[in-house]
Amino acid sequence: MPQFLRYGVRVSTEHARYDDIRADLDAAEQADVPHEALPHLRAAAERLTGLIDESMALALVAGTASLRSAGASAGLSENAVGPRLARTRTLGAYANPDGRVTAAGVERARYDHETGAAPTPAPQRTPLRFKPRRTS
Secondary structure, three states, rough: OOOHHHHHHHHHHHHHHHHHHHHHHHHHHHHOOOEEEEHHHHHHHHHHHHHHHHHHHHHHOOOOOOOOHHHHHOOOOOOHHHHHHHHHOOHHHHOOOOOOOOHEEEEEHHHHHHHHHHHHOOOOOOOOOOOOOOOO
């Protein structure tokens, strides 16, 4: 797929995400009592967080930002950026076994993007489970 088409698909998807955030905010604004607005506000916050993370990933792959500058632009510390990028569609496949995207992963993603190579699928991670300290 030509590069401009890939970005065109993402841009239209991003517009839909903005519309979803606006719909959640409108629903929260129309709520009669504050506790009815909370689920809509939570949904808007989660969608906005996802949009921020995906925008950071796209900026990194395009080469217009570094990990540090992308995090700073989003109001995040440098240590908070890697795990958030690992949850994105764009850079999730480049996460290390610790669940973080590092500078090496970003470099590989840029190379793959420039050459048109598909990333290797991200390994399946087992969810964390609670283990009691005592058996009784």
